[in-house]
Amino acid sequence: MDGETANIKRGDKVYFDFLGIENGTVMTNPDLAGYVIVKSPTYGSHRRHIKDLTLRKSKEQLNMNKPAIITGVALSLIAIVGLVFAGNYNSLVSSKAEVDNAWAQVETQYQRRLDLIGNLVASVKGAQGQEQKVFGELADARSKYAGASSSSDRAEAASQTESALGRLLAITENYPELKSNGTVKDLMTQLTGTEDGIAKARTDYNITAKSYNVSIMSWPKNMFAGWWGYKQQALFKADSGAATAPKVSL
Structure with a gap:
């Protein structure tokens, strides 16, 4: 028998099941066998075992439980809100x-390209001295990339590098002796692999960044993103210079 049943005594208001839920008043204290006399509006006075009775809460008892109930509800709401924010x-x-990892x-890949370009410039410049303009452009683009303070600035510098690289490769096409140079040929082979790597890295970045952008535009995450300063990330576009790799011919 539970705690409430054990405490049933004369004068208590109780519920019991007798062809439906009935309420009544306990008229006697339990005897040694645990039986009491219960008086109900429908069935009058009759004998029932206390295990079949459920103690009815008084208004005072119910009122005493209200603060605990309110506190429990409040704590539950706070926990739910906390989980939503944390999630x-x-x-x-x-x-x-x-997104940061994809970038x-x-x-x-950009840095690998710059390193290879530096070596290629040194090799080509040593073999042919009159094409100074493209060397200056490459040096300027590399300096801009190294000094860029944001991803968009570095992407712009990389685009300038690609443009200058295209002209550098044209120089090697115009001078067969350069294409036959073992060092130049090896560097151009490595550049081919690097340009493929850049194209793949950009594609992977676009997929990741696009998923992120859609996520922070969706409700309710857009509200949290705004509060915490999360912004959309720029994507590489197929028709922009930054997304068109120069062709390396071997």
Whole structure:
């Protein structure tokens, strides 16, 4: 028998099941066998075991429970709101980290290209001295990339590098002796692989960034993104210079 049943005594208001839920008043204290006399409006006085009775709460008891109920509801609401905030924050952090990682892969390929271009410039410049303009353009583009403070600035500098690289490759096409140079040929082979790597890294970045952009524009995450300063990320466009890799001929 539960705690409430054990405490049933004379004068208590109770419920019991007798062809339906009935209410009544306990007229006697329980005997040694646990039986009491219950008086109900429908069935009058009759004998029932206390295990079949459910104690009715008084108004005072119900009022005493109200603060606990209100506190429980309030704590539940706070917990739910906290989970919503935490879930959205963690999701935004995770999504932005994926975008940053995808961009880092692009930059890794950019840096590899710049290193190869530096070596190619040295090789070509040593073999042919009159094409100074393109060397200056490449040096300027590399300096801009190194000094860029944002991803958009670095993407712009990379686009300028590609333009100058195209002209540098044209120089090698005009001078057969350069194409037959073992060092130049090896560097151009490596550039071919790097340009493929850049194209793949950009595609992967676009997929990741687009998913992130859609996510922070969707409700309710758009509200949290605005509060916490998460902004849409720029994508590479197929018709822009930054997305068109120069063709390396071997």
